[in-house]
Amino acid sequence: MKRFLDTVADCLDHAWATQFAKAGLEFEPPGRVFWTEPGSSPCRDYPSAAGGFYCRASKSVYIGLSDVVEKWRHSPDSVVYASLLAHEYGHHVQGEAGILDYYHEQRRLESDPVERSFWTRRSELQANCLAGAFLGAVSVTYPLGDAEHRVLLEDAAATADREGSSDAERTHGSAQNSALWLERGLDYQTPGSCNTWAAEEDLLQ
Numbered sequence: 001m002k003r004f005l006d007t008v009a010d011c012l013d014h015a016w017a018t019q020f021a022k023a024g025l026e027f028e029p030p031g032r033v034f035w036t037e038p039g040s041s042p043c044r045d046y047p048s049a050a051g052g053f054y055c056r057a058s059k060s061v062y063i064g065l066s067d068v069v070e071k072w073r074h075s076p077d078s079v080v081y082a083s084l085l086a087h088e089y090g091h092h093v094q095g096e097a098g099i100l101d102y103y104h105e106q107r108r109l110e111s112d113p114v115e116r117s118f119w120t121r122r123s124e125l126q127a128n129c130l131a132g133a134f135l136g137a138v139s140v141t142y143p144l145g146d147a148e149h150r151v152l153l154e155d156a157a158a159t160a161d162r163e164g165s166s167d168a169e170r171t172h173g174s175a176q177n178s179a180l181w182l183e184r185g186l187d188y189q190t191p192g193s194c195n196t197w198a199a200e201e202d203l204l205q
Contacts, residue, residue: 160174
């Protein structure tokens with residue numbers, strides 16, 4: 001698992017550094033904490049309920065090597081682990097682009113918990129799309145057949161907000177929209193296709 005995650009992370013480093021260079025922006029790859037023992041980051045302790053997370057304070061991606069396998073029920077499809085890594089990496093991309101600072105400031109200004117969750121959904125759904133854009137762009141070296149494509153969309157739907165969650169608790173979007181933004185990235189393969197900040201509200205529910 002560590003070899004696999006490091007290989008995908010190497011590719012993510014190259015892909016996003018190339019994109020930032022094209023835009024004339026500086027880019028520093030994130031740190032990697034692929035852990036085997038419980039520990040603590042500046043953002044939270046791990047293991048965590050998510051299986052993986054990004055911490056802007058340390059500019060690092062955290063994934064538990066055995067923990068994540070348990071959480072994904074020993075899925076034989078490597079693409080679910082690649083997608084998780086690419087999603088958390090997407091938050092780093094947001095941070096390097098200044099988007100995370102904007103998001104956190106807008107969320108801080110909201111007094112209504114429902115509105116704060118709405119801002120969080122914009123960030124999470126964009127990370128889904130950025131993950132899809134990466135996976136679609138590297139399909140020559142990491143090919144995705146119909147089965148892998150289906151697994152990706154099913155996983156996106158499964159990791160969305162649970163049905164029945166209150167509006168204040170909904171931070172990752174509906175199953176439909178979670179899969180929609182991932183597929184949008186897969187289809188368009190460009191960061192510009194992932195602008196959740198200007199999207200219609202029904203695509204962010």
